[in-house]
Amino acid sequence: MKARRNESSKKPRCGGAAAAWLLVPLVVLIVLKTDSLPQLTRLNFTATSFFVPGLEREKIWQQQQQLVEAAKFKDADRLPKTTDSVAEAPPSPASSDEIASHGVDGIKDLKDEKNIIAMNGKVDGSLRNSDVAAPRSSKLNCNFSSERMDVCAMDGDIRVHGKSATVYVVAASNDSYRPENGTVTIRPYSRKWEISTTMQMVREVKITTDDTSQPQCTVTHAVPAVVFSTGGYSYNFFHTMTDLVIPLFNTAREYDGHVQLLVTDYDRTTIFKLRHFLGKLSDFPVIDFDADDAVRCFPAVRVGIESHKELGIIPALSRKGYTMKDFQSFLQSAYSLKRAWATPANRSSGQRPRLLMMQRRKSRALTNEENALAAAREVGFEVVVAGPEVVKNMAQFAEVVNSCDVMVGVHGAGLTNLVFLPRSATVVQIVPWGEMKWACWSAFRDPLPDMGLRYVEYEVTADETTLKDVYPRDHAVFTNPLAIHNEGFGKMWSIFLEGQNVTIDIGRFTGVMRQIYQFVTIS
Numbered sequence: 001m002k003a004r005r006n007e008s009s010k011k012p013r014c015g016g017a018a019a020a021w022l023l024v025p026l027v028v029l030i031v032l033k034t035d036s037l038p039q040l041t042r043l044n045f046t047a048t049s050f051f052v053p054g055l056e057r058e059k060i061w062q063q064q065q066q067l068v069e070a071a072k073f074k075d076a077d078r079l080p081k082t083t084d085s086v087a088e089a090p091p092s093p094a095s096s097d098e099i100a101s102h103g104v105d106g107i108k109d110l111k112d113e114k115n116i117i118a119m120n121g122k123v124d125g126s127l128r129n130s131d132v133a134a135p136r137s138s139k140l141n142c143n144f145s146s147e148r149m150d151v152c153a154m155d156g157d158i159r160v161h162g163k164s165a166t167v168y169v170v171a172a173s174n175d176s177y178r179p180e181n182g183t184v185t186i187r188p189y190s191r192k193w194e195i196s197t198t199m200q201m202v203r204e205v206k207i208t209t210d211d212t213s214q215p216q217c218t219v220t221h222a223v224p225a226v227v228f229s230t231g232g233y234s235y236n237f238f239h240t241m242t243d244l245v246i247p248l249f250n251t252a253r254e255y256d257g258h259v260q261l262l263v264t265d266y267d268r269t270t271i272f273k274l275r276h277f278l279g280k281l282s283d284f285p286v287i288d289f290d291a292d293d294a295v296r297c298f299p300a301v302r303v304g305i306e307s308h309k310e311l312g313i314i315p316a317l318s319r320k321g322y323t324m325k326d327f328q329s330f331l332q333s334a335y336s337l338k339r340a341w342a343t344p345a346n347r348s349s350g351q352r353p354r355l356l357m358m359q360r361r362k363s364r365a366l367t368n369e370e371n372a373l374a375a376a377r378e379v380g381f382e383v384v385v386a387g388p389e390v391v392k393n394m395a396q397f398a399e400v401v402n403s404c405d406v407m408v409g410v411h412g413a414g415l416t417n418l419v420f421l422p423r424s425a426t427v428v429q430i431v432p433w434g435e436m437k438w439a440c441w442s443a444f445r446d447p448l449p450d451m452g453l454r455y456v457e458y459e460v461t462a463d464e465t466t467l468k469d470v471y472p473r474d475h476a477v478f479t480n481p482l483a484i485h486n487e488g489f490g491k492m493w494s495i496f497l498e499g500q501n502v503t504i505d506i507g508r509f510t511g512v513m514r515q516i517y518q519f520v521t522i523s
Contacts, residue, residue, distance in 0.1 A: 140169045140176040140209060142184060149190045149247070151304035152177075152207050158301045159214060160225065162262060162292035165205045167227070167301055172209040182210040188264065189229040190243045190307035202231040203264045203290065205303050217297035223258045224300035226251055227289060231265030237391070238311075238413040238443065240270065245277060247305035249327050250313055254320045257283040260298070264289040276395050280334035311416070311447035324450040331419060335395055337402040339422035344522040345405070347380070353520045355381035356401060358409030358417070361388055364432055366410065367466065367503045375506055379513045380521070381406070391417060405520045410502055411440045418444070423452035426516055430458045430504070433465035434496030435481040454519070458504070458512055466501040 138156025157170035169176070177184075187202040205227055228248060233239040252259050259282050263271065266288040271278065278286060287296075308314040315321050332340060345351035355376050359369065366372055377383050384404060391397050391414055401407070401420035408428040409415050418427050427448060431440045437459070448455045462468060462478050471477040476484055477495060485492045 137171045137173040138169045138176070139173050140207065142177045142179075142186075142207075146307075147193050148307040148309075149188075149192050149304050150186045151302065151306060152184065152186055153300070153302045154207070155224075155300040158225075158298045159217060160227075160262065160296045160298065160301060161215060162264075162287070162289035162294075162296075165203055165264065165290070167205060167207045167303060168214045169207065169209045170214050171211065176209065178209065179207070183208045186303050187229070188227050188304040189232045190247045190305060191232055191239075198232045201233075201265070202229045205264060207303060215295045218295045220297045221260055222299070223260055223284075224255060224302070225260040225262050225296070225298045226305065227262045227264065227301065227303040228305045229265045230263055230267040230270040234267065234270050236413050238416045240274070241416050241419060242311045243307065244270075244305075245274065246311065246313060246327060247307040248281065249330060250307070250318055250322055251302060251305040252281050253322065253326075253330065255282075257281070260284050260296075261286040262289040262292075263287065266290060273392075273394050276334050277331070280330065309447075310442055311419070311444075312450055324447070325423075325452065328419065328423070328451060331398070332402075335398040335402075335420070337398060337420065337422075339402050342405045342422040342425040342520070344520055347521045347523050351521075352380060352382040353405040353517065354384060354403060355406040355408060356384045356386060356404040358391075358407065358412075358414040359385060359387040360410055360412055360414065363498045363501065364410040364412055365501045366430075367501050368506065371506050372504055372509055375510045376408075376513050379510065379517050381513070381517065386414075388414070406516055411436065411444065415444050418448075418453060419451070421451075421453060424454065426454040426456055426520060428456045428458060428512070428516065430502060431460060432496060432500060432502065433460045433462060433467060433481075434477070434492070434500075435485065436496055456512065456516060458509065460502050460504070464503055464505055466503065467495070467499065470499070 138154060138158060140152065140154045142150070142152040144150050154167070154169050156173075159168040159170060160166070161168075172178070184207050185204040186207065187199050187204055189199065189202040191198045226248070228244070228251075230244065232243060234244050248261075252261065257280075261278065261282050261284070263286050271286060306317075306319065308317050313322055313324050313327060315323050329340070331337070345353040357369070357373060357376070359365070373383050373385065384400065386397065386400065390400075397417065398420040401417045402422060404421065404425065406426045406428065407415065407418055407421060408430070410430040411432055415427065415429060418425075421427070427444065429440055429444050431437055440457075445455050445457070462473070467477055473479075481496070484495055
């Protein structure tokens with residue numbers, strides 16, 4: 001499914017600094033019209049005031065990552081600011097004083113590439129200008145059979161030059177994959193079938209077994225590497241999760257942090273947004289592959305990441321048999337989430353289950369949202385409302401989602417946050433008008449059983465779509481929506497995804513809320 005179909009930390013010893021960070025308050029403010037919705041919880045996050053307890057390792061990772069960014073500049077006058085501009089990414093929780101405490105020497109170490117500092121204070125064994133003895137032969141294996149991705153894995157003497165996007169397999173063995181002319185190219189992003197669209201936004205990585213052109217190592221690593229892209233549609237949260245995060249977990253988790261991540265099409269905003277996840281996955285700051293002029297030598301390299309299906313893992317196809325429950329547990333650890341399971345609220349003791357409403361602004365918005373929220377509140381839910389400005393802070397919002405028992409929203413990228421829900425929670429997808437079930441089911445229904453989540457659907461009728469104010473009832477939009485689909489994705493997108501809002505039937509919606517309330521409570 002194309003991007004437009006879905007909108008949008010091991011533990012270091014940091015002494016006093018760690019204690020200071022633990023004092024930073026968690027800010028969850030309430031933002032909505034409390035006068036009209038007195039029992040609605042409203043969310044607003046301050047980008048610089050929040051710290052997730054237990055993520056000290058991620059702090060160190062952030063600081064090192066900023067030093068890596070700084071090392072790309074040739075002199076002090078060109079050093080980047082310690083906080084990104086609004087246009088690029090939210091400010092880092094690390095203060096300028098903390099970054100400054102590393103001193104000029106810390107930056108020089110990275111510029112000299114003497115070693116790469118692990119998040120737990122160790123080094124990965126990298127050596128400057130190393131000509132250590134390499135294995136006599138290397139092996140290359142590639143898999144081009146999947147419709148979702150191509151992957152090449154190699155081990156032995158593997159040399160990587162990021163700036164030229166080239167991976168050299170030195171002295172490839174006779175049983176290695178032998179590409180024609182000694183070279184094969186891969187775009188390391190998990191949407192292979194969209195070759196004329198998405199994949200054109202992904203840089204090609206060349207893998208060569210030609211022994212006549214191999215450069216000498218300038219940095220030698222003792223850990224394997226994984227090469228992947230943050231290009232494509234990774235700016236859309238659904239695609240961030242289904243094309244990048246889940247496949248990266250499936251590929252790199254087996255190394256238990258002892259892996260170097262090399263990122264082509266390096267996007268600072270995406271890296272910042274995923275900092276908790278990346279900090280848990282690897283002990284080392286990620287490297288901007290495209291800007292890296294070093295020749296890095298690794299004992300093993302994987303180019304491309306393993307993807308199986310939308311928002312999912314197929315254990316039988318996973319190299320290590322990972323499941324989506326393994327992925328959920330990993331996220332809960334990375335983001336210090338408290339609830340693995342949702343437990344029924346006790347009505348007799350006055351407990352109220354928490355319902356999270358995902359708001360939309362530009363399209364597929366609920367025009368009578370306040371009435372819908374009031375109905376949910378009257379049924380007995382504690383209602384939490386989250387708009388697009390809130391969900392941008394992934395780490396903070398993950399805690400909010402994890403505290404809820406029910407998530408409700410019109411089909412769109414915001415529903416992807418369901419990965420943070422505790423197991424046995426309920427997802428209510430409001431399916432827009434226009435024969436859109438195929439898209440809605442693929443994205444947010446079919447993946448849920450593997451995550452232990454319950455699915456409930458509210459399908460919009462012709463009377464509930466604002467398209468009725470634009471097209472007559474005898475138009476194909478109402479009489480034959482599939483004919484619109486057959487005119488091409490662009491036409492379907494512009495009408496049924498971008499062209500409508502929803503005015504739900506409050507009586508019917510209340511009935512759905514009552515059924516769910518009975519399911520998530522006990523007397």
